[in-house]
Amino acid sequence: xxxxxxxxxxxxxxxxxxxxxxxxxxxxxxxxxxxxxxxxxxxxxxxxxxxxxxxxxxxxxxxxxxxxxxxxxxxxxxxxxxxxxxxxxxxxxxxxxxxxxxxxxxxxxxxxxxxxxxxxxxxxxxxxxxxxxxxxxxxxxxxxxxxxxxxxxxxxxxxxxxxxxxxxxxxxxxxxxxxxxxxxxxxxxxxxxxxxxxxxxxxxxxxxxxxxxxxxxxxxxxxxxxxxxxxxxxxxxxxxxxxxxxxxxxxxxxxxxx
Amino acid sequence: xxxxxxxxxxxxxxxxxxxxxxxxxxxxxxxxxxxxxxxxxxxxxxxxxxxxxxxxxxxxxxxxxxxxxxxxxxxxxxxxxxxxxxxxxxxxxxxxxxxxxxxxxxxxxxxxxxxxxxxxxxxxxxxxxxxxxxxxxxxxxxxxxxxxxxxxxxxxxxxxxxxxxxxxxxxxxxxxxxxxxxxxxxxxxxxxxxxxxxxxxxxxxxxxxxxxxxxxxxxxxxxxxxxxxxxxxxxxxxxxxxxxxxxxxxxxxxxxxxxxxxxxxxxxxxxxxxxxxxxxxxxxxxxxxxxxxxxxxxxxxxxxxxxxxxxxxxxxxxxxxxxxxxxxxxxxxxxxxxxxxxxxxxxxxxxxxxxxxxxxxxxxxxxxxx
Numbered sequence: 001x002x003x004x005x006x007x008x009x010x011x012x013x014x015x016x017x018x019x020x021x022x023x024x025x026x027x028x029x030x031x032x033x034x035x036x037x038x039x040x041x042x043x044x045x046x047x048x049x050x051x052x053x054x055x056x057x058x059x060x061x062x063x064x065x066x067x068x069x070x071x072x073x074x075x076x077x078x079x080x081x082x083x084x085x086x087x088x089x090x091x092x093x094x095x096x097x098x099x100x101x102x103x104x105x106x107x108x109x110x111x112x113x114x115x116x117x118x119x120x121x122x123x124x125x126x127x128x129x130x131x132x133x134x135x136x137x138x139x140x141x142x143x144x145x146x147x148x149x150x151x152x153x154x155x156x157x158x159x160x161x162x163x164x165x166x167x168x169x170x171x172x173x174x175x176x177x178x179x180x181x182x183x184x185x186x187x188x189x190x191x192x193x194x195x196x197x198x199x200x201x202x203x204x205x206x207x208x209x210x211x212x213x214x215x216x217x218x219x220x221x222x223x224x225x226x227x228x229x230x231x232x233x234x235x236x237x238x239x240x241x242x243x244x245x246x247x248x249x250x251x252x253x254x255x256x257x258x
Numbered sequence: 259x260x261x262x263x264x265x266x267x268x269x270x271x272x273x274x275x276x277x278x279x280x281x282x283x284x285x286x287x288x289x290x291x292x293x294x295x296x297x298x299x300x301x302x303x304x305x306x307x308x309x310x311x312x313x314x315x316x317x318x319x320x321x322x323x324x325x326x327x328x329x330x331x332x333x334x335x336x337x338x339x340x341x342x343x344x345x346x347x348x349x350x351x352x353x354x355x356x357x358x359x360x361x362x363x364x365x366x367x368x369x370x371x372x373x374x375x376x377x378x379x380x381x382x383x384x385x386x387x388x389x390x391x392x393x394x395x396x397x398x399x400x401x402x403x404x405x406x407x408x409x410x411x412x413x414x415x416x417x418x419x420x421x422x423x424x425x426x427x428x429x430x431x432x433x434x435x436x437x438x439x440x441x442x443x444x445x446x447x448x449x450x451x452x453x454x455x456x457x458x459x460x461x462x463x464x465x466x467x468x469x470x471x472x473x474x475x476x477x478x479x480x481x482x483x484x485x486x487x488x489x490x491x492x493x494x495x496x497x498x499x500x501x502x503x504x505x506x507x508x509x510x511x512x513x514x515x516x517x518x519x520x521x522x523x524x525x526x527x528x529x530x531x532x533x534x535x536x537x538x539x540x541x542x543x544x545x546x547x548x549x550x551x552x553x554x555x556x557x558x559x560x561x562x563x564x565x566x567x568x569x570x571x572x573x574x575x576x577x578x579x580x581x582x583x584x585x586x587x588x589x590x591x592x593x594x595x596x597x598x599x600x601x602x603x604x605x606x607x608x609x610x611x612x613x614x615x616x617x618x619x620x621x622x623x624x625x626x627x628x
Contacts, residue, residue, distance in 0.1 A: 024469050026303060026305060026454055046454065046456065046464075047468055047469070070304060072301075098298050105296055
C-alpha cells in the first residue's frame with residue numbers, strides 16, 4: 001500500500017513537472033539576453049525558456065518564440081519580459097478566415113490585379129537604395145549622414161561601410177532611412193576613401209551589390225574644389241540663391257559637400 | 259448525355275497522342291493547390307521536428323553534427339542523405355563509427371528502375387532502420403501531392419517519414435499498416451520556415467541546443483547560400499506560389515518529409531473522397547445545374563444566353579470554395595470533374611434542344627423541360 005502510494009505520488013509529480021509549459025526560441029534577429037539563476041547569457045535559436053527566465057531585448061531585436069501547441073509569441077520592443085509578459089505577446093497570423101481570403105483572391109483574379117509581373121530577359125540585380133551622399137562624393141563635414149530609399153514592406157535595412165584601402169567592412173542594422181556617423185568614429189580610421197551600400201538582406205553577397213564611394217576631405221580641399229565652380233556660383237548668386245543654398249546645390253548635384 | 263459527351267472528350271484526350279500535353283498539363287494542375295499556394299491553411303509552427311541543413315559539408319562535418327545532435331538526446335535522427343560510395347578511408351571510418359554508436363538513427367534509400375540505391379555496404383548497420391525516400395507515385399506528375407507510407411505485402415517497406423514516426427513512437431505499426439498503405443494527400447503546413455531549422459555550422463559551433471531534446475532531427479539539404487537559384491533536391495509542391503503554369507521548384511525534399519512527419523505526428527491525415535462518390539456527386543450536381551438551366555432556357559432563352567457565362571463562373575467559384583472548406587477540415591475531394599461536368603452540361607443545353615427536336619420528329623419523344 002505504502003509502495004503504491006509512493007509510486008502514485010512520483011507519477012503525479014512527474015505529470016505536473018511535464019505539464020509545465022516552456023517556450024522555444026524559434027527565430028531571433030538582433031541581440032537578446034536570457035536571465036537565469038542571476039546569470040545572463042545571449043539567447044540563441046533553439047533555447048528553451050521557462051517560468052524562471054527573464055528576457056531582455058535591445059532595440060532592433062525581433063524574437064519569435066513558440067510553445068508546445070505551436071502558438072507563436074513575438075517580442076520586438078526594447079525591455080525586460082518575464083514568462084507571463086511574453087505570453088501576452090501572442091502573434092496571431094492570418095486572422096482573416098478562408099472565406100474572406102478566398103473571395104479576395106477571386107476578386108483580384110477577376111480584376112486582374114495580380115497581373116503585370118514584369119518579365120525581362122537580362123540580368124538585373126535590384127534597385128540602388130542609396131540616396132545621399134551621391135556616388136563619388138567628397139565630404140568636408142565632421143558629420144556623415146547617409147540616407148536611402150525605404151519600402152513600406154521592409155522594416156530592417158543593413159548599411160555596409162567598406163574602407164577602400166583595407167577592404168574592412170562595418171555593418172549597421174537600422175529600421176529607418178538614415179544613419180549619421182561622426183568623423184571620429186573608428187569606422188573612418190585609417191583611410192579617407194570609403195564605399196557604402198544599403199541592402200535589405202542581412203547577409204548579401206557583397207561582391208554582387210552596388211556600392212557608392214565617398215572621400216573625406218578637409219576644409220581647404222573643399223574650398224579648392226568649390227573654387228572650380230566659381231562661374232556657376234556667380235550665376236546662382238545672381239538668381240538670388242543664398243550661400244547655404246549654393247552649397248546644398250553643389251552637394252546634391254556635384255557631390256561636393258560641406 | 260453530358261456524361262457521354264464528357265466521356266468521349268476524355269477518351270479523345272487519353273487516346274490521341276497529339277493531346278498528350280493537355281493530359282499532362284491537367285495532371286500538373288489541381289484547383290485545390292490554391293489552398294496551400296495562397297496559404298489558406300492555418301499557420302502552424304513546429305519545434306519538435308527540426309531540420310539541420312547539411313549544405314555541401316563533408317562526411318567528417320556530418321559525423322560531428324550527428325554526434326553533437328545525439329548528445330542532446332533527440333528521439334530520432336533522420337538522415338535524408340545517401341552515402342553511396344566510399345570516399346576517404348579515415349573520414350569514412352569516423353562516419354561509420356558515428357552511425358553505429360547512435361541507435362536512434364534512421365537512414366534513407368530509394369528504389370530506381372527495380373533496384374535499391376542505399377548507403378555503401380561499409381556503412382551498413384546491424385538492424386538498420388531505414389525508409390525509402392521516393393516521393394513520386396505512379397500516375398503522379400512532377401508535383402508532390404501524395405505519399406505512400408507502407409509498400410509491399412510480405413516484406414514491408416516503410417517510407418522515410420513513416421519509419422521515423424514509428425521509431426519516435428509518433429504512430430504505431432498497426433496505424434501505419436492500416437492507414438498508410440494507400441496514397442494519401444500530404445497535408446502541408448508550410449515550407450522550411452514553419453520548422454525550427456539550423457545551418458550545420460550553428461550545430462557544430464554550439465555546445466548545447468536544448469530544442470533537440472526529445473525532438474525528431476532531420477539532416478538534409480536546404481541550399482548552400484543563394485536559395486533562390488538553388489534547385490538541388492528541390493521539388494514542385496502545392497506550396498508553389500505559382501499554382502498554375504511553369505515556375506521554379508519550391509520545396510526541398512527534407513521539408514516534404516518534415517511535412518509528412520508533422521501530418522503523421524498530429525494524426526491529421528486527409529480523408530480522400532472516393533472516385534465513385536466524386537463522380538456520383540458530379541452526376542447529381544450536373545443533373546441539377548442542367549435541370550435549372552433548362553428551366554431558365556425554356557422560360558426565356560435570351561436571359562439564359564446572357565446569364566449562362568455568369569452562372570458558370572458562379573458555379574466554379576462556389577464549388578471551388580466548398581472544396582477548400584472541406585480541405586480545411588482534412589477532407590480532400592477532386593473538384594475538377596464536378597466543375598467541368600456542370601459547366602459542360604450548361605454549355606450543351608442548345609444541343610439538347612436540337613436533339614429533343616430530332617427525337618420528337620423521328621420518334622415523337624417529348625421532353626418535359628424543353
